[in-house]
Amino acid sequence: MVTYQTGPERALALSYAPEAARASLAALFALDDTLGQILRTTREPMVGQMRLTWWHSALSALDSAPPPAQPVLQALADNVVRNGVSGARLAAMIDGWEALLEAEAIDTTALQLHAAARGRGLFVAAQALVGGAPRDPVEAAGEGWALADLARNVRDPESARRIATAASGAIAAATAVRWSRAGRALGALAQLARMDLAVPLDTPIAHGAPRRVARLALHRVTGR
Numbered sequence: 001m002v003t004y005q006t007g008p009e010r011a012l013a014l015s016y017a018p019e020a021a022r023a024s025l026a027a028l029f030a031l032d033d034t035l036g037q038i039l040r041t042t043r044e045p046m047v048g049q050m051r052l053t054w055w056h057s058a059l060s061a062l063d064s065a066p067p068p069a070q071p072v073l074q075a076l077a078d079n080v081v082r083n084g085v086s087g088a089r090l091a092a093m094i095d096g097w098e099a100l101l102e103a104e105a106i107d108t109t110a111l112q113l114h115a116a117a118r119g120r121g122l123f124v125a126a127q128a129l130v131g132g133a134p135r136d137p138v139e140a141a142g143e144g145w146a147l148a149d150l151a152r153n154v155r156d157p158e159s160a161r162r163i164a165t166a167a168s169g170a171i172a173a174a175t176a177v178r179w180s181r182a183g184r185a186l187g188a189l190a191q192l193a194r195m196d197l198a199v200p201l202d203t204p205i206a207h208g209a210p211r212r213v214a215r216l217a218l219h220r221v222t223g224r
Helices: 008-014 019-041 045-061 071-079 087-092 094-102 108-130 138-153 157-174 184-197 210-222
Strands: none
Touching: 008 019, 008 184, 008 210, 019 045, 019 071, 019 094, 019 108, 045 071, 045 087, 045 094, 087 094, 087 108, 094 108, 108 138, 108 157, 108 184, 138 157, 138 184, 157 184, 184 210
8 A cells, every 4th residue: 555765865854963863863764664664565454563563562662671683773772762752752653654554545534643643753753852943843844744755655546645635734834934953854854745745646756856955955054
């Protein structure tokens, strides 16, 4: 139903974070990638649920025990939990993925839960690590980013259009203000989502195109 992939544009956006927070952000988004990969490679919902349950337990355990020999969990323990974002808070993001796994169709309820638990949860945790200002619209950015990403990775065209429409309002709010310097990595991700939404869903995105990279560079300088 859903596939996920990452690329150099996101790496560029995350490089705008304060240097001390970059490893933390990389670990957070590696977790998001890992959870998305579960959906991409799961054919049976029950198997996917078992895998997500394992991750929920493993993330929650980071608050009270050393991580197992798993690279993502070790990176989270060293760079995220150690810096004040609890494993329980990370585990709560799994609810957003379970909403897609459990739903027979991606309805409004599933979309709202995915946007809140995955997107908002991820970006709010990231803000706790990078700093930033209270005015930075991290919640809208996270929700819109998650939905814009989902719209590009759902195979059913009608569902993709509906999800993209749901993403557009949040992304408009997230890109309408000037982001603080510390928060600009997250603002850049919102700008990427805005550019993605401007491309018809049946048209490939020109990732790394000069105009897209230039737009990110402008955001890094101006916060807009």
